[in-house]
Amino acid sequence: MKNIWTIAKREYDNYFNGPLAFVVMLAILLPMGIYFSLILFYTSQQAFFGGGGAPDIQPINGLFVFLMVFLAPALTMRLLSDEARMGTLELLLTSPVRDSELVIGKWLGAMLFVLTLLGITLVYPIVLNNFVDPGIDWLVVLSSYIGLILICGTMLALGVGISAIFTNQFAAFFVTLGLLFFLYFMIGLPAGLLPQSGEVFNYLSIQNPFDQMNAGTMTLGGIVYYLSLISLGLFIGTTAIEIRRWR
Amino acid sequence: MIKVSGLTKDYGSRRAINNLNFDCQQGEIVGFLGPNGAGKTTTMRILTGYMPPSDGEAIVAGYDVVEESLEVRKRVGYLPETVPLYHDMIVFDYLKYMGELRHVPDVDERVEEALDMVGLINRSNGYVGNLSKGMKQRVGLAQALLHRPEVLILDEPTIGLDPGQVVEVRELIREIGRERTVLLSTHLLNEAQNLCDRVLIINKGKIVAEDTTENLQARLLGAERVVVRVRGEADELASSIKSVKGVRKVETLDDGGVEFEFASGKDLRPEVARQVIKDGYDLLELRPLGMSLEEIFLELTNNEGKK
Structure with a gap:
């Protein structure tokens, strides 16, 4: 456990050593801030003319996840691929650290960064709470943030797993991006085309459980699906490292 | 360990x-x-x-x-x-x-x-x-x-x-x-x-x-190699050295010296020296050739290729 934490802490610090952390923050917080302001502006205008509902944080949390589809690959691409390219993997693999601890530590490091981002976005519900009478439903906010953590964890775990396979970080980036794009946007499409038998594709989309949690409905199936994908990603990563040893 | x-x-x-x-x-x-x-x-x-x-x-x-x-x-x-x-x-x-x-x-x-x-x-x-x-x-x-x-x-x-x-x-x-x-x-x-x-x-x-x-x-020096140098022709010297019992692999060198070897443990240098002087040469040098690790290394790692 200590090893996982040591590795996670270094990865977290390492994001801030280069520009990546700040680029990702800018790319995610700026659109969210603009979007949030627009929502406030729009709903307050509606309220002024005596209509419309109360604003909520659902749309901006949805935007966070939408942007993460593109940014999660950037956060995970070099986590293991670069260690292999630089030769530092040899150092880690000859340290008293289990392969699984290494992979989980890398994932946790990326997770801590995303949790930092999510922590910053908590200002939106807090601001919103002051605007809306009698305040917002914090249980929905909680459910939405659990959904955010789970779906981001899923994306990062798959990214870490793919990063362990490649020695080139850009290969890892594009493969992760392709996979997340597929799982988020495309896999649910057949459900609309095949109204009877296509329902199953809805269950495979990583977007749907989040949308439900974002709206305040936690589903056991969704939680289990995310946790399985996280395990799968970390398992792929660990296996890829083990295969590297045997080669 | x-x-x-x-x-x-x-x-x-x-x-x-x-x-x-x-x-x-x-x-x-x-x-x-x-x-x-x-x-x-x-x-x-x-x-x-x-x-x-x-x-x-x-x-x-x-x-x-x-x-x-x-x-x-x-x-x-x-x-x-x-x-x-x-x-x-x-x-x-x-x-x-x-x-x-x-x-x-x-x-x-x-x-x-x-x-x-x-x-x-x-x-x-x-x-x-x-x-x-x-x-x-x-x-x-x-x-x-x-x-x-x-x-x-x-x-x-x-x-x-x-x-x-x-x-x-x-x-x-x-x-x-x-x-x-x-x-x-x-x-x-x-x-x-x-x-x-x-x-x-x-x-x-x-x-x-x-x-x-x-x-x-x-261990590698199963044989000891010695170089001899005299005033005079190396070719003649070589035949003179060859006449000593136990000497093997006599080679003349380009610079006028002669190299030979003998089984280690049995030093033939005195006999060779005596023979050379008896044949009327002025003995200038009689030097054993030690093998550096470098040569041992080359010897060992090249052997495989030769076989």
Whole structure:
């Protein structure tokens, strides 16, 4: 456990050593801030003319996840691929650290960064709470943030797993991006085309459980699906490292 | 401290090392010598728990490298061939990170201790990427020493260092080797000669010789070679020397000398000298040719190709 934490802490610090952390923050917080302001502006205008509902944080949390589809690959691409390219993997693999601890530590490091981002976005519900009478439903906010953590964890775990396979970080980036794009946007499409038998594709989309949690409905199936994908990603990563040893 | 038996590693169809057997005792510095691609790095990677062998077993610091890999890794310090460093980290932070991964107690002090040992204490706040090649090498060495390992495995530890640093690093290795086990690979023969208690010569995945450098020399010198130089013609001299009983392989040299050999243990030099003088030559030189480790090495590693 200590090893996982040591590795996670270094990865977290390492994001801030280069520009990546700040680029990702800018790319995610700026659109969210603009979007949030627009929502406030729009709903307050509606309220002024005596209509419309109360604003909520659902749309901006949805935007966070939408942007993460593109940014999660950037956060995970070099986590293991670069260690292999630089030769530092040899150092880690000859340290008293289990392969699984290494992979989980890398994932946790990326997770801590995303949790930092999510922590910053908590200002939106807090601001919103002051605007809306009698305040917002914090249980929905909680459910939405659990959904955010789970779906981001899923994306990062798959990214870490793919990063362990490649020695080139850009290969890892594009493969992760392709996979997340597929799982988020495309896999649910057949459900609309095949109204009877296509329902199953809805269950495979990583977007749907989040949308439900974002709206305040936690589903056991969704939680289990995310946790399985996280395990799968970390398992792929660990296996890829083990295969590297045997080669 | 290191016990290797029947160690074999295949990369696909290529056999990198083939049935290696050797041990290293505590307080011993063992040199691992061989041409490129002989299997030195592969062997070291197996001993450090980086990769499992295809066959055979290796016990390091009392633990099996496959079954108890984590225990082995706790007790081994390893400097890989291409020193792996995080270039965007500060030297101190890098070593602290490596120390934490190995559960080193009082990690801050131990990092300073290691930096002090390799003479980099004044660069501890700089970025690893800004160090010169020799300094990076020394950071790698500090990393290997950090957890005071029982066994130190160094892949080409003095490569890229300037002559002054080479002397310092060798001194350091010698010091460490007094109490702990050091296995180092090198292709600098004089390094093996003046640093190692024992040398393993490996070629094409097999150990072709294993002994102290002195014994290796003696053993390979199954015959002793002597060069004779006189005032006068070498051709005539050669026939004169040939007449001495027990002399073999008489060759004339371009510079007028004559080389011959005889079975070791039975010194024929007095007889040859007498014969030369009896035949009326002025004897200028009668010199035994010692074999340097360099020649031994070439002899051993080329033999395979000749067969």
